[in-house]
Amino acid sequence: MNALSVIDDLKRRFPNEPEYIQAVEEVLTSIEDVYNENPEFERYNLIERLCIPDRIFAFRVSWVDDKGKVHNNMGYRVQHNNAIGPYKGGIRFHSSVNLSILKFLAFEQTFKNSLTTLAMGGAKGGSDFSPRGKSDMEVMRFCQAFIQELWRQIGPDTDVPAGDIGVGGREVGYMFGEYKKMAREFTGTFTGKGYEFGGSLIRPEATGYGNVYFLLEMLKTRGLSIEGKRVAISGSGNVATYTAEKLLSLGAKVVSMSDSDGSIYVPDGLSQEQLDYIFKLKNIYRGRIREFAEEYECQYFEGERPWQHVACDIAMPSATQNEIDGDDARALIANGCIAVSEGANMPSTPDAIREFQKARILYAPGKAANAGGVSVSGLEMAQNSQKLSWSAEEVDRKLQDIMTEIHKQCVKYGTEEDGYINYVRGANVAGFMKVARAMMAQGVL
C-alpha cells in the first residue's frame, strides 16, 4: 500500500468529503509500514475494503411541527464494517450533518470499537435535523419518522445505534419506542436507553469518565497527578459535563466550558454548584452557556472556543470535529498545556496534532480517549442479552479496566525510540490489526 496514492484516489472519487478523507489519511499514514509488512493484506485489497463503508442508507424524513407545517430532513446510516461484531455507533442530529461527516465518524468508530476489547463493528448515522429550539413533541415526531425509515436496517445483532451530538436520553427513548413498535420486539437495539427499559448504569457518564481515566493513565507515564491541574473543556453537552464531574471529584480545576455560541472562563475552577447549574441549564432548560456567564459574572468569549483565551495544564476538547486548529494548538502549548485528551471525535486538525507531537506533550486521539462511551454501550448490550442489570460500581470498574487496557495497547504499538508515546500511531495500529485479522479470516465479502 502506498498511503498517499490510496488517499489521492479517494479524493478523486469523493471530492466533496473532506472530513472523511482527513480521518482516512490519519489512519493510513500511521499504519502504512505495519500494513506493508503483511503482503497478504494487499492481495486481499484490505485497505480499499476498509476505507469504503460496507453500505450506506440515505432517506427522506418528513415530520410535522407544532403549527402543522411539514418539514423534510435527510436521514442516514453508514454501516462501515462488521468484521468483529454487529455494527455499532451513535446517531447525530445537527444541522451540519452530511455524508462526509458520517463516513468519517463511522470509519473512526470501527477502529475505536476494535480497541475496546468488545465485539462491536463500526457504524454511524444521523440527520441534518437540529433538536435545538424544537418542542419535545416535535423532537418525538421527528424521531418516530426517522425510525420508520431506519428500523428495517437495525437490530440487536445487526446494528445497534446510540446517542451522539443532539441525541441524548430523550431522543434515544423516542427512537427505541418507535423501533419496538415497528419491529414488534423488545430487544437491546439501542444503547443509552433509560435505566427503566434496559439502559446501563454509567452509560450517560461513560464517555466523560472514560476520558478522565485515560488521561490519568497518560499522566502516570510522566509521574504526574491530576490534583490541582487546570483543565479547559470545550462543549457543555453529555461528554463535557461528565468529564467535568469526574475531574472535580478528583480535585482538578475546570476553568472553561463552551457551546456553539461562545466560551466561559473561570480561572479558579468551577464549583460543584456551578457545574450543577450547567447540567440543569443544558439538560432541563436547554439554554445557552452565555446564561452561566450572566448568572456568575465570569468572562465570556462570544463566538470563540476556549483555546486562545485560557491558561490551562490540560485541554479536553469535547464538542465537535476540527475545533482545535494549528493556531489554537500553538496558543495552548505557549500557555503551558502539557496534555490533550480528546472527548470529541477528531477535534484536532492535522496541523494541531503535528504541533502537539512536535512539542512532545501528551496527546490522545478521540478513538482511544473517548472509547469509554461505546465500551459501556457494549456492556449495555451484554446486560440486555442476559436480561440482567449490573450495579454502577461493576460497570464503572469494567470501564476503568477497559480504558487501562486501551492505554496499554497504545503504549505497546505507539512507543517511539526516544520513549515518546505516539498515541495516534498506537491506537491506529492496535485498532487496525484486530479488524484486519478478522477480515482476512472471513474472506472477501
Ligand SMILES: NC(=O)C1=CN([C@@H]2O[C@H](COP(=O)(O)OP(=O)(O)OC[C@H]3O[C@@H](n4cnc5c(N)ncnc54)[C@H](O)[C@@H]3O)[C@@H](O)[C@H]2O)C=CC1
Ligand atoms: N455521547 C457519547 O457517548 C460520545 C460522544 N462523542 C463525541 O463527543 C462530542 C460531543 O458529543 P456529545 O457530548 O454527546 O453531544 P451533545 O450534543 O451532548 O453536546 C455537544 C456540545 O458541543 C457543542 N457543539 C456542537 N457543535 C458545535 C460546533 N459546531 N461548534 C462548537 N460547539 C459545538 C454543543 O453546543 C454542545 O455543548 C462529539 O464529537 C461526539 O461525536 C464521542 C464518543 C461518545
Ligand SMILES: O=C(O)CCC(=O)C(=O)O
Ligand atoms: O455508544 C455508542 O454506540 C456510540 C458512541 C459514539 O457515538 C462514539 O463513540 O462516537
